[in-house]
Amino acid sequence: MSDSCQTDELSMTDDLVGEEAPDALPSVAELKKEINKSDKDTRGRGEAFYDEFAIFSVKNERSYVHLRGLSAHYRHKGMWSYFIAFLMLLMIAFQSALLGMVGSGLWSFEKYTWLLPGLLVQNLAQVIGLAVFVVKALFKEIGSE
Numbered sequence: 001m002s003d004s005c006q007t008d009e010l011s012m013t014d015d016l017v018g019e020e021a022p023d024a025l026p027s028v029a030e031l032k033k034e035i036n037k038s039d040k041d042t043r044g045r046g047e048a049f050y051d052e053f054a055i056f057s058v059k060n061e062r063s064y065v066h067l068r069g070l071s072a073h074y075r076h077k078g079m080w081s082y083f084i085a086f087l088m089l090l091m092i093a094f095q096s097a098l099l100g101m102v103g104s105g106l107w108s109f110e111k112y113t114w115l116l117p118g119l120l121v122q123n124l125a126q127v128i129g130l131a132v133f134v135v136k137a138l139f140k141e142i143g144s145e
Helices: 002-018 028-104 115-138
Strands: none
Touching: 028 115
């Protein structure tokens, strides 16, 4: 029984001698060819990565600059709105003081009956005009500029 097993094993190894074994190592020429092909692929992928990274970084830099611009824009809007609110306060205070002094009799415009209505209308028109400017200029969406 052992003789028949040895004979079967010998016949199997004889069959593999003519063919290349599945675990055989590649030749030096095949390895060099594979390395050269791999280097070309790696260089191509590296250049593609560099190009993609450059596009991505420029895109993000532009987004960052836009964000900083928006921040500065809204900061300046805030400063202007305080200035305009102060200006409107002064105009309304002037109109109130003028009406108070005329109403109390400290100032008399009997000779100039046209002056008081003119001042009041002009000041009121300036306050309304300033309010319209504020609404149209300061509170407008940035995309519509």
